[in-house]
Amino acid sequence: MKADQIALNGGLDPNDPRRMEAFIYYICMQDARVNGNTCMSVETLLEYCRQQFSEVAPNKIGMLIIELAKKGLIHIDKKTREIGLQRNYDNEEFIARELYRIANAPIKPISNIDAVIEACEREVGITY
Numbered sequence: 001m002k003a004d005q006i007a008l009n010g011g012l013d014p015n016d017p018r019r020m021e022a023f024i025y026y027i028c029m030q031d032a033r034v035n036g037n038t039c040m041s042v043e044t045l046l047e048y049c050r051q052q053f054s055e056v057a058p059n060k061i062g063m064l065i066i067e068l069a070k071k072g073l074i075h076i077d078k079k080t081r082e083i084g085l086q087r088n089y090d091n092e093e094f095i096a097r098e099l100y101r102i103a104n105a106p107i108k109p110i111s112n113i114d115a116v117i118e119a120c121e122r123e124v125g126i127t128y
Helices: 002-009 017-035 042-052 058-070 086-103 113-124
Strands: 074-077 082-085
Touching (some): 002 017, 017 058, 042 058, 082 086
């Protein structure tokens, strides 16, 4: 995290709340990008934070997580106690709605399927 190192070299307090918020967001983003996880358990995120900010009280880190959720940057699932980027949560919700819509769409049989396929093939230039 080059930006973090630059900020620290410039005199930013290692326990500055903005730095901790950026770290929380970064961990969620990296877990999604590197591991493909769209969320992680609260406990896992808190452990990452404890390792990075050992002298900061856990309740302060918890408050920062809540602030990020209020800002719409992360999503907290209260039922499963999982945390992830809000944009990933929104994308998963959209995909789930679309899959449900497609799965429940009425099926309209095509009586002249061969003619429809041939017309499509001609339109796109496919010779079969």
